[in-house]
Amino acid sequence: MTSLLRLSGLTAITLTAALSMTAGLAIAGDNNVSADQIVNALQPKPVTRGLSAGPQVDPAVKDKEASFIQTLRNRKTRSLSLGEREEVAQIASTKPNIDLDIQFDYNSAQIRKASMPAAEELGKALSNASLKGSTFVVAGHTDAIGSEAYNQDLSERRADTIKRFLVDKYGINGTDLVTVGYGKDKPKDPNAPMDPINRRVQVVNMDTKTASR
Structure with missing residues (x-):
């Protein structure tokens, strides 16, 4: 016993x-996401040719997406209309993306010291030759604490902070970075809108080119 x-x-x-x-x-x-993990997440998914290939995107749709994305380059974050933000979200939902836990000081667009490693890994990833020439959306999201207007403004300022960081420290072409803020409208966990998990930066590879094999 x-x-x-x-x-x-x-x-x-x-x-x-x-x-x-x-x-x-x-x-x-x-x-502690690594640059390699970010690169892998943002790589366009390969298209297989033959009977096993899934549904193909209509070339006309791809051209329309590319034209729309082109109009966003060099645009200021706050200049995007609600309709444009929603169109970005719709296109982004079909593209390679990654959510990064980059936290900011309270009521501030200043990146927290503890989140700097994640921001630096993002910079390394977007400097990778395999992602060169792509257009990326940097989307800011908040939790549901506070008013809609407050969170919208905060998410836009935070997205802009990430863009400045990537341009200033890693020399990423600013025209390749489209910033957009969604405030509290698109929580990662809709069942817990006030959870800190919803405070995040989402990066999406909007490039309409698709790798083939």
Whole structure:
């Protein structure tokens, strides 16, 4: 009986340790994304040719998307209308993207010191030769605390901060970065709109070119 109790205790300790390690890895994975992971997430998905290929995008639709995206280059974040922001979101939903946990100081567009590594990895990723020539949307999102107007303004200022950081520190072409703010309108977790998980920066590769093989 004593041996069985010891074995049960050992099993419980081992299980607890395993769960603790798993939780640690999950947290590390969320907060310490690497440049390679960002590059992989933003790579256009290859199109396979033949009977196994999925539905193909109408070339006319691709041309329309490309023309619209072209009109956004060099635009100021606050100049985008609600209709344009929604069109960006609709196109972005079909493109390679990644959500980054880049946090800002309270009521501020200043990047928190703890989030600088994630911002730096983003800069390294967008400097990668494999993503050269792409147009990226940098979208700011907030949680649902506060008014709609307040959060809209805050999300726009934060998106602009990321753009300035990428241009100033990594020499990314500013015309390749389209900034947009969505305030609290598009939470990552609609069931918990006030959760901090909704405070994020989303980066989308809007390039209409598709890799083929």
